[in-house]
Amino acid sequence: MAQVRNKQVILSNYVTGFPKESDFNVVESTISLELPEGSNNVLIKNLYLSCDPYMRGAMTKPEGSERKGSPTYVPASPIAGYGVAKVIESGHSNYKKGDLVWGFTTWEEYSLVPAAQLVTKIENSDVPLSYYTGILGMPGMTAYAGFFELSSPKEGETVFVSAASGAVGQLVGQFAKLTGCYVVGSAGTKEKVDLLKNKFGYDEAFNYKEEPDLDAALKRYFPQGIDIYFENVGGKTLDAVLSNLKVHARIPVCGMISQYNLTEQEGVKNLSKLIYNRVRLQGFIVTDYYHLYPKYLEFLLPKIKEGKVVYVEDIAEGIENGPAALVGIFSGRNVGKQVVAVAHE
Amino acid sequence: MAQVRNKQVILSNYVTGFPKESDFNVVESTISLELPEGSNNVLIKNLYLSCDPYMRGAMTKPEGSERKGSPTYVPASPIAGYGVAKVIESGHSNYKKGDLVWGFTTWEEYSLVPAAQLVTKIENSDVPLSYYTGILGMPGMTAYAGFFELSSPKEGETVFVSAASGAVGQLVGQFAKLTGCYVVGSAGTKEKVDLLKNKFGYDEAFNYKEEPDLDAALKRYFPQGIDIYFENVGGKTLDAVLSNLKVHARIPVCGMISQYNLTEQEGVKNLSKLIYNRVRLQGFIVTDYYHLYPKYLEFLLPKIKEGKVVYVEDIAEGIENGPAALVGIFSGRNVGKQVVAVAHE
Known part of the structure; x- marks a missing residue:
């Protein structure tokens, strides 16, 4: 199977205090762009990654049962978060090749994810795709x-x-x-x-x-x-x-x-x-409220198109700039929603 | 008009820190046991006074709009709180002479109160009257x-x-x-x-x-x-x-x-x-929940009579012992509900 380059953002160590760029490394791994035989997972190409405050909790070394319900990163492994992606191959009936999706993914160029991690397909592409990490995500x-x-x-x-x-x-x-x-x-x-x-x-x-x-x-x-x-x-x-x-x-x-x-x-x-x-x-x-997402789109999409609701994003280009973008939100360096553009399509 | 003795518990000074007995004085005043001409207030004989934690807030000197919704005591005036009382004379159609009532009253032997301060008449007297300062109040x-x-x-x-x-x-x-x-x-x-x-x-x-x-x-x-x-x-x-x-x-x-x-x-x-x-x-x-009181009585009275719900009271005898009883609840001296018995009938 052909392997391609897969750049990843890795947690180097558990974080105490403010996170620093040096708490992360960008490394090159490889991945096969074919689904494993019999897999019902979804192979995606990550386009936009979302930098969110809750991710700070995942960087702390877990103690006992303290961090119920929230993700935890593992040193030397890639970090995870919300993102927008394009389906490369799908072993799950909800998704097919070429679909645009948003959901929970890994900070890398390509990811193989369980379908349950994806929140939904993106049906409206007449708004910026990055919006699905923010206003529409x-x-x-x-x-x-x-x-x-x-x-x-x-x-x-x-x-x-x-x-x-x-x-x-x-x-x-x-x-x-x-x-x-x-x-x-x-x-x-x-x-x-x-x-x-x-x-x-x-x-x-x-x-x-x-x-x-x-x-x-x-x-x-x-x-x-x-x-x-x-x-x-x-x-x-x-x-x-x-x-x-x-x-x-x-x-x-x-x-x-x-x-x-x-x-x-x-x-x-x-x-x-x-x-x-x-x-x-x-x-x-x-x-707990994702069942309201269709209602939300119905409420919001017309308002976005009429300019009645606006959204400001701060987009860092390239996964290499991911750690700086992520760290920046904890000192308020970003202006508006912080996104990392891994690829644009 | 005949005047009778009316012992009162007076706040001597606004309180800072833990309240002390010396923050209160028991004084003798007098009161007429006839309703003023044309009054629609209710003249009551106080039987049981309730010592409650919220009363601490009323002892503090008010600052600006800080203490919305809670009472404030005034130095050199008698303090106030919940109590059980007997109606001596009534200028209000909801109450008549001889009724037993519970509601908001003043720490003294007799009080002239607006009918709106009384929560309700006591209809069940086959439980201890003092219960209407506690379990039934x-x-x-x-x-x-x-x-x-x-x-x-x-x-x-x-x-x-x-x-x-x-x-x-x-x-x-x-x-x-x-x-x-x-x-x-x-x-x-x-x-x-x-x-x-x-x-x-x-x-x-x-x-x-x-x-x-x-x-x-x-x-x-x-x-x-x-x-x-x-x-x-x-x-x-x-x-x-x-x-x-x-x-x-x-x-x-x-x-x-x-x-x-x-x-x-x-x-x-x-x-x-x-x-x-x-x-x-x-x-x-x-x-905010007093409209549920009839439902509460319906739920609770049978349980009290069957012994399925019990209640422990700590009763101080005599209004002279009111300050010590009240102060005691802030150091946990009382065992169970602290009540002051001013009179038993």
Whole structure:
């Protein structure tokens, strides 16, 4: 069988603290582009790989039963994540050669994956294919499920979003505006704050790095308090939010990126504020909501085509640049959804 | 108009840290036992006063809009809380002379209260009247709403209750057993731990003061994790629970008594555990559930009469002993529901 080159991104060591480029290696392996006899797996060519905050958890050495439900990388093996791919050969009836798909794949040029790892075929190709790592993929469904399913937003409510220009945040803000909410976002650079106000339609936005007193900043933007806080960062931001909630506020907990690289987590002190305000703080995992994907496409595709919802991506070209792109999201280097383009078709 | 003596419990100063007996004074005032002309209020003789953890919040000097929804005491004025009383005269059609009632009253022998402060007339007097400060009053409804309405318990689930022998906790444990759950409680003395196991039917119980490692204690009692944590204490206990939850766990947040007397709240570090386990942490206030009170009585009264649900009270005799009784609940001096008997009929 003919073997072809298969570049891979390998975890060199378990990571502690902030991940560095040197925690990864790009190596050359080989792969056969024929399906093994009798296999019901799918052989795919990876086109776009998604850099997502949850991947930080997979880089940490697992301890006991601690990391239920989340993937774990193995040193000296390639890392994994969401991606867009083209089917080269398929042993499974759901997929055929030439199909475009998105789902869970490996960081390499070609992968042999179980069909169950693929979320779905891509039926609409009149939008950028890379969108299926973001607005039309896992982060998009995360924003949709977290905002509409967990928060039950109503017109006129007040919404705060942290990491607001990120893969998920930029959509939450736009969904909030479509619902008739007042929405404020926080981000870590002036460029991102400008995007929030001028591109995504946030009513207000601020650079949290320039706010010595987050509580005061929230009181400025939400004098009457917050109805919905879409939680992406945790730590000090959550603590400040807890002192600025309205009665019956909802906090869908999507992620806590500010905590992922700390060896000792920050303590959150204002949890007793949940009581009198009858607040619901709820963690969620997007995979529980994938049955809503067709409904999501029906809601969103027309809005993308009419320009009513926009999406900003930060695309790194070439799998060689994958480690830098992945590491960059933990220091906020990316502007918008971070993608790695392995190939364009 | 004839005036009678009316002993009152007065707040001497706003409280910081743990409340002390000297933060209160018992003084003699006078009151007329006739309703003012044209009043639609209700004149009541207070029989039993309830000592509840939420009262600590009312002793703190209010800051801005911080204490929405909770009462605030005023120095040099009598404090207030739940109680059982007998109607002396009524200007309101819902109540008449001789009725027994429970509701929100003032810490004094006689009170003139708006009818809206009273929750309801007492129709069943074949149980101890003091029960209407506890099992048949606000704490009982708190246990019922927090456990059944917010936690949606199922047979076979695992339940952990902190402050488990308290006014609310002793009922949550018994409700969990009636539902077919496995239930473990924590308390602060050997006497209370014995009560949990031998009187309230908890499957297991431990003294948290004798557990240097709460995480290890929970792993011992819940090797498969916790489905429902009934949160009464906050702080370190909550942090340990967060590392021992099952997927889709529910945490109704009833109170955080371990934090009420601290000038600096303890930080809770394990909140990111909410995410992968899809945990719902939800604050609630019992007054939102008072419409369920008739349903609660229907559920509970037969069980009390058949001895299937029991209740332990700690009754201090005389309003003069009110301050000591109230202060005592914050150091765990009481065993079971703390009540102050002002008069018995």
